[in-house]
Amino acid sequence: MTKLTRRGLLAASAGATTLAAGGLAGCASGTAVAPNAPSASWTPDATELAGRIRKGEMSAGELMEATIRKAEALQPKLGFIVNSDFDRALDKARRGGQTGPFAGVPFLVKDLDDYVGMPTRSGSRWTLGHPPATKQDVYIDAFERAGLIFFGKSASPEYGFLPTTEPIGYNPTRNPWDTSRSSGGSSGGAAVAVASGVIPIAHASDGGGSIRIPASCCGLFGLKPSRGRMIDPTAQDKVVDISVNHAVARSVRDSAALFAATERPNGSLPAVGLVTEPLRRKLKVGLLYKSGNGKDPGAEVRAAVDGTAKLLESLGHAVEPTDWPVDSAQFGQDFLTLWSSGAAQLVQAVAQATGKTPDTTMLEPFSLGMAQLIATLPAGALEQVIGRLTADAAAYDAWFARYDVVLMPVLTNPPVPLGFVSGDVPFQELAARLTDYVGYTPLHNVAGAPSMSVPLHWTAEGLPIGSQICARRGQERLLFELAYQLEAARPWAGRKPPVSA
Numbered sequence: 125m126t127k128l129t130r131r132g133l134l135a136a137s138a139g140a141t142t143l144a145a146g147g148l149a150g151c152a153s154g155t156a157v158a159p160n161a162p163s164a165s166w167t168p169d170a171t172e173l174a175g176r177i178r179k180g181e182m183s184a185g186e187l188m189e190a191t192i193r194k195a196e197a198l199q200p201k202l203g204f205i206v207n208s209d210f211d212r213a214l215d216k217a218r219r220g221g222q223t224g225p226f227a228g229v230p231f232l233v234k235d236l237d238d239y240v241g242m243p244t245r246s247g248s249r250w251t252l253g254h255p256p257a258t259k260q261d262v263y264i265d266a267f268e269r270a271g272l273i274f275f276g277k278s279a280s281p282e283y284g285f286l287p288t289t290e291p292i293g294y295n296p297t298r299n300p301w302d303t304s305r306s307s308g309g310s311s312g313g314a315a316v317a318v319a320s321g322v323i324p325i326a327h328a329s330d331g332g333g334s335i336r337i338p339a340s341c342c343g344l345f346g347l348k349p350s351r352g353r354m355i356d357p358t359a360q361d362k363v364v365d366i367s368v369n370h371a372v373a374r375s376v377r378d379s380a381a382l383f384a385a386t387e388r389p390n391g392s393l394p395a396v397g398l399v400t401e402p403l404r405r406k407l408k409v410g411l412l413y414k415s416g417n418g419k420d421p422g423a424e425v426r427a428a429v430d431g432t433a434k435l436l437e438s439l440g441h442a443v444e445p446t447d448w449p450v451d452s453a454q455f456g457q458d459f460l461t462l463w464s465s466g467a468a469q470l471v472q473a474v475a476q477a478t479g480k481t482p483d484t485t486m487l488e489p490f491s492l493g494m495a496q497l498i499a500t501l502p503a504g505a506l507e508q509v510i511g512r513l514t515a516d517a518a519a520y521d522a523w524f525a526r527y528d529v530v531l532m533p534v535l536t537n538p539p540v541p542l543g544f545v546s547g548d549v550p551f552q553e554l555a556a557r558l559t560d561y562v563g564y565t566p567l568h569n570v571a572g573a574p575s576m577s578v579p580l581h582w583t584a585e586g587l588p589i590g591s592q593i594c595a596r597r598g599q600e601r602l603l604f605e606l607a608y609q610l611e612a613a614r615p616w617a618g619r620k621p622p623v624s625a
Contacts, residue, residue, distance in 0.1 A: 184228030227271030279313030308338030333565025340590030351572030
């Protein structure tokens with residue numbers, strides 16, 4: 125792992141030290157707060173910080189210095205950064221001139237995406253020693269246009285394949301609510317950086333739950349957008365195009381503002397724009413308990429979803445039980461096959477790049493196991509899988525002829541111990557554990573539909589459990605409005621994890 129250092133910070137001013145220690149702890153007395161500000165927050169969100177910079181109450185340089193100090197203090201305990209870019213970030217912040225809704229706010233890019241001047245590790249040992257990126261995606265450009273200043277890359281499991289962030293070649297990313305527990309994945313580094321108070325919002329992506337799972341594990345708000353919604357010229361409207369970008373955040377308003385700043389302006393879906401108000405109408409809500417493999421969730425997860433259902437009813441929404449609109453057992457097998465096809469492509473790419481057959485010194489056992497699964501398929505099997513998944517996407521869409529939204533768990537259980545779903549668990553055993561643990565999130569990726577994890581419940585031991593609420597493709601406005609309503613009804617901004625800035 126790259127050592128987290130940068131020149132000159134040790135000579136930072138006493139004023140910056142004061143800012144790091146106390147000035148960012150909450151809203152200053154008399155400071156104006158934007159509409160829908162999170163109540164009783166223990167640390168400001170990105171909207172508040174950007175507002176303070178605009179008003180001259182702090183500079184972007186002071187904020188970046190404070191952020192770097194927090195990152196250096198917590199990185200050894202939590203392991204959320206894989207490469208730092210402190211020198212460039214501090215220089216850029218001090219020079220100023222940023223524009224956009226988040227001008228001057230520090231930010232981390234997930235280490236599955238390139239940004240210029242930093243290496244992309246993708247959580248894999250075979251990328252160690254690769255040179256820094258010389259180009260970056262237009263979506264990363266959109267973050268910079270929003271005024272965000274990158275100071276590093278957040279940790280990810282190997283190529284985002286697992287719902288935990290503990291790649292074999294790197295230190296594990298630890299959950300700030302309990303450092304013996306998984307942070308979720310694949311956006312685990314992003315979620316830990318936000319949950320621990322280092323930054324208020326971070327880049328995340330979701331190919332099968334990778335925004336919603338770490339949001340649930342770390343007590344954050346995480347919304348997965350619709351397919352084709354965000355700025356991405358390579359996106360195709362096919363079920364195999366399952367991954368989308370957005371963020372994890374502490375406040376709904378931060379997520380909504382970044383969404384508005386980075387959505388595609390002229391795509392196949394009408395633009396959502398900036399959502400600022402809570403829901404004003406009553407909804408018909410489907411309630412689903414059983415996982416994709418037909419099993420009930422653990423008792424604590426069941427209690428969390430029950431609590432969210434009761435909260436929705438108290439807000440005037442009608443809630444009724446529903447079932448999966450697809451053959452969930454077949455869907456689970458098909459999604460694993462589709463997911464494994466990505467690993468097969470990775471193995472082929474590594475072999476071509478190195479001239480060697482990849483082994484466990486280069487890629488993790490689970491990645492190699494998925495590639496082997498694809499190698500054993502009969503001719504035409506993958507095409508048949510894609511055909512069934514296309515039908516599943518249509519069935520998902522038809523589901524919403526009956527409901528406005530559907531409520532379900534994010535995961536079967538609260539955050540699992542580190543090592544439980546790591547990439548070195550024997551393949552068949554790990555596949556079975558994943559089927560049990562992660563059965564609620566992948567259908568939304570195949571359907572290309574939006575879904576969110578809302579942090580409305582904590583266990584008696586202090587572990588967060590998110591409630592997942594999904595909608596028909598293109599209905600992000602509805603989800604944001606409902607999220608505002610839930611945030612106001614049961615605020616979470618005051619909850620602070622034991623390991624935090």
